[in-house]
Amino acid sequence: MVKALYRMIDGSQKQQNVCAGPSTDSDALIINEAQLILAEKRTSLAAMRTGIAVFALPLSVMGLLIATSRYYDVLHVLPLIVPLGVMLMALIILGSYLIYRALSNIHRYDRLIHQLKACHSKLSEFLD
Numbered sequence: 001m002v003k004a005l006y007r008m009i010d011g012s013q014k015q016q017n018v019c020a021g022p023s024t025d026s027d028a029l030i031i032n033e034a035q036l037i038l039a040e041k042r043t044s045l046a047a048m049r050t051g052i053a054v055f056a057l058p059l060s061v062m063g064l065l066i067a068t069s070r071y072y073d074v075l076h077v078l079p080l081i082v083p084l085g086v087m088l089m090a091l092i093i094l095g096s097y098l099i100y101r102a103l104s105n106i107h108r109y110d111r112l113i114h115q116l117k118a119c120h121s122k123l124s125e126f127l128d
Contacts, residue, residue: 027122030116030120030122030123031123031126033116034113034116034123034126034127037109037112037113037116038109038113040105040109041105041106041109041110041113044102044105044106044109045102045106047098047101047102047105048098048099048102048103048106050098051094051095051096051097051098051099051101051102052095052099053095054091054094054095054098055091055092055095055096055098055099056095057091057095058088058089058091058092058095061084061088062088065081065084113127
């Protein structure tokens with residue numbers, strides 16, 4: 001059932017009735033599927049939190065360099081600032097990637113939960 005939902009959300013199948021599977025799914029199986037999706041959503045939220053932290057680090061370093069810029073000559077420390085700038089740019093790109101990927105996964109898991117709630121009315125009373 002989860003694989004069918006993943007395929008439906010990923011778009012690898014045409015629009016079909018996702019609930020077309022056997023309707024004799026036990027309540028425990030349905031709840032376990034919801035718990036699995038929610039656990040994966042929590043993992044994506046943790047990845048987003050990591051991405052925000054990685055993204056904030058270069059901003060803090062740049063703020064510190066700007067605040068202390070009157071104590072050094074930029075041309076004198078240019079061989080140190082250029083590699084630092086490249087590293088900070090790489091961290092900004094990595095943080096942006098982590099945030100984007102986490103957000104896309106969170107939206108996908110939200111659609112999966114919505115599909116489960118639409119297929120199983122018992123589940124909709126527990127999930128909001």
